[in-house]
Amino acid sequence: MAKLNVTVVGSGNWGMAIATIIAGNTSRHDEFEDNLTVWMFEEEVQHKGVKRKLSEVFNETKENVKYLPGITLPEHVKAEPDLKKAVMYADVLIWVLPHQFVARTVQNMGKIKDTCVSVSLIKGGLELEGGKLGLCSDLLRKLLGHEVGVLMGANVANEVAAGEFCEATLGIKDKKHQATLVKLFDCRTFRVTAVDDIPGVELCGALKNVVALGAGFCDGLEYGGNTKAALIRIGLQEMKTFIRYFYPEVKDSTFLESCGVADLITTCFGGRNRKCAEAFVKAKGTKSWDMIEKELLGGQKLQGTLTAQEIWPVMQKHNLCDKLPMLTTIYQIAFEDRAPWAIVKLPSGMPTSAFHEDDGFFEKK
Ligand SMILES: NC(=O)C1=CN([C@@H]2O[C@H](COP(=O)(O)OP(=O)(O)OC[C@H]3O[C@@H](n4cnc5c(N)ncnc54)[C@H](O)[C@@H]3O)[C@@H](O)[C@H]2O)C=CC1
Ligand SMILES: O=C(CO)COP(=O)(O)O
Numbered sequence: 001m002a003k004l005n006v007t008v009v010g011s012g013n014w015g016m017a018i019a020t021i022i023a024g025n026t027s028r029h030d031e032f033e034d035n036l037t038v039w040m041f042e043e044e045v046q047h048k049g050v051k052r053k054l055s056e057v058f059n060e061t062k063e064n065v066k067y068l069p070g071i072t073l074p075e076h077v078k079a080e081p082d083l084k085k086a087v088m089y090a091d092v093l094i095w096v097l098p099h100q101f102v103a104r105t106v107q108n109m110g111k112i113k114d115t116c117v118s119v120s121l122i123k124g125g126l127e128l129e130g131g132k133l134g135l136c137s138d139l140l141r142k143l144l145g146h147e148v149g150v151l152m153g154a155n156v157a158n159e160v161a162a163g164e165f166c167e168a169t170l171g172i173k174d175k176k177h178q179a180t181l182v183k184l185f186d187c188r189t190f191r192v193t194a195v196d197d198i199p200g201v202e203l204c205g206a207l208k209n210v211v212a213l214g215a216g217f218c219d220g221l222e223y224g225g226n227t228k229a230a231l232i233r234i235g236l237q238e239m240k241t242f243i244r245y246f247y248p249e250v251k252d253s254t255f256l257e258s259c260g261v262a263d264l265i266t267t268c269f270g271g272r273n274r275k276c277a278e279a280f281v282k283a284k285g286t287k288s289w290d291m292i293e294k295e296l297l298g299g300q301k302l303q304g305t306l307t308a309q310e311i312w313p314v315m316q317k318h319n320l321c322d323k324l325p326m327l328t329t330i331y332q333i334a335f336e337d338r339a340p341w342a343i344v345k346l347p348s349g350m351p352t353s354a355f356h357e358d359d360g361f362f363e364k365k
Pocket of ligand 1: 011
């Protein structure tokens with residue numbers, strides 16, 4: 001049987017880290033072609049004092065000096081900056097782009113194999129379509145016309161790339177591809193569990209980035225572990241309420257997989273959304289999200305702020321704001337100049353009207 005060619009579409013922090021895991025498996029398992037192609041969005045970088053193309057530096061050194069510095073990938077990982085060439089022979093496409101670039105990338109990719117399957121590792125990209133909540137994997141399925149699974153989990157990229165043990169959840173409908181796709185990702189340090197619940201897995205991955213903004217606000221105000229734990233608990237409950245409203249069939253067990261509670265915890269402690277939200281509060285209104293992203297992430301992209309903006313009209317249209325006070329408050333702090341400390345004054349027993357938000361706007365309450 002012909003061996004399967006795999007292409008990773010995206011070469012940011014997570015794209016490169018997951019390429020280290022996949023490359024180990026393509027060389028270990030007979031069903032895959034050893035070589036792993038990574039589509040690299042071309043950029044110029046300063047390398048040893050010289051301006052060079054990122055993909056050329058990667059193919060010489062096997063290090064993505066911009067998005068995953070300090071990690072050398074296996075020799076059989078090849079960066080391909082030409083999108084059409086990167087995808088044309090692929091049997092499996094692994095999507096790992098910030099969600100704002102997905103539609104444009106698919107539209108530019110040309111012909112792919114009819115038998116191709118995809119897995120999306122993208123957290124975000126939600127929109128209302130005819131009153132129904134559409135997911136990024138729905139968009140990919142519509143544009144590509146083939147099977148699309150999702151892989152989400154407690155997977156801060158730098159820790160995965162360093163070989164630290166963690167878990168992930170593969171959401172997949174089609175049993176035919178399940179075993180092959182588990183084999184492509186699962187290894188001793190990256191344990192994969194497959195579940196038949198794509199919306200549950202994917203929505204947990206997208207919404208936890210919004211909750212992580214709340215955790216960052218809490219850090220910016222210098223609250224301790226109890227407060228953050230409370231926000232994580234409330235966040236999980238609101239994620240469940242939101243998800244069940246649109247997808248009542250999503251199972252309780254999905255929230256207990258790596259894609260659910262575990263990803264929420266790691267992102268609220270060690271993620272980029274948390275880090276930027278802390279800086280947003282500490283800047284006391286002097287810096288926009290774009291400025292903070294540029295200053296702190298060196299070209300990496302925030303997904304939680306975009307997802308908060310995507311779900312806000314959805315929540316309003318479906319009268320969900322009262323049922324989701326924390327997600328509402330996070331949006332208002334991030335985009336409507338609400339006082340950051342409102343994050344610890346969520347309505348439950350204590351009326352919010354007792355607090356005057358113009359009094360000590362940026363102070364801990
Ligand atoms: N970094 C992490 O720890 C994790 C990230 N994810 C998710 O993976 C997805 C991808 O994130 P990362 O790999 O972290 O990316 P990143 O945020 O590190 O890097 C940004 C990427 O966007 C690319 N880019 C910039 N302009 C572009 C354009 N016009 N068209 C196409 N690509 C362009 C850059 O080349 C770079 O690869 C996101 O949805 C994120 O939520 C999921 C798990 C862990
Ligand atoms: O998704 C992540 C960990 O699983 C990373 O989250 P951040 O984008 O907030 O870094």
